[in-house]
């Protein structure tokens with residue numbers, strides 16, 4: 585019949601859509617049947633002076649039929665939903681692409697962990713409303729909220745998940761077709777709710793690499809430009825650590841680690857041996 589759902593680019597959208605259309609067709613059939621019968625009965629049993637009204641006490645057979653059939657349909661839908669829910673939600677594929685998305689009135693705060701793959705470190709990158717992911721790779725997403733309940737909705741991925749303040753929810757998605765997709769908020773969250781919209785950029789491997797390298801230039805991670813990229817704090821902290829490590833050593837501190845002591849002994853033995861040969 586109608587195909588008015590947005591394009592599906594997710595690995596599991598097919599089974600969700602199938603369930604959706606199954607419910608849709610059953611509902612449509614029930615609607616048409618009930619409406620048609622109502623119109624027929626309205627006409628057939630209209631006021632007629634030649635006919636007396638009668639009292640009816642129902643029909644046991646009919647009542648059993650219209651109770652048992654919907655009950656079976658509901659049980660079937662419940663079982664089908666359960667298996668699809670498990671397939672989608674519980675089979676979380678392994679992945680190294682992780683992001684954190686936090687809802688706030690009225691933006692999506694997106695946090696990328698950077699090359700070290702750890703959140704809340706210095707190489708994190710945070711931006712509002714731009715979600716960049718590589719095409720065809722599972723993405724693990726950690727959801728939270730700063731104020732009220734929001735709902736991250738990616739219709740093309742058949743993904744919708746509420747975000748609750750004070751709680752981190754883990755979910756995953758995968759986009760199998762490159763492109764840009766809308767990410768609206770699906771939970772009425774305040775005055776600016778209707779304008780709360782981000783963009784999901786599903787990048788080809790080349791585009792993703794280009795975006796990634798722009799964000800985290802390879803030189804930085806190779807250490808070529810590392811000092812320039814460091815914050816003042818880091819430089820200071822690094823300097824302090826260096827001092828603490830290097831200063832006491834010339835005075836042959838006894839608290840040196842065993843390894844250091846060993847290597848010092850070896851060094852002494854080596855130089856002694858060298859002296860002996862010379």
Ligand SMILES: [Cu+2]
Nearest residue numbers: 734769773780
């Ligand atoms: Cu919202």
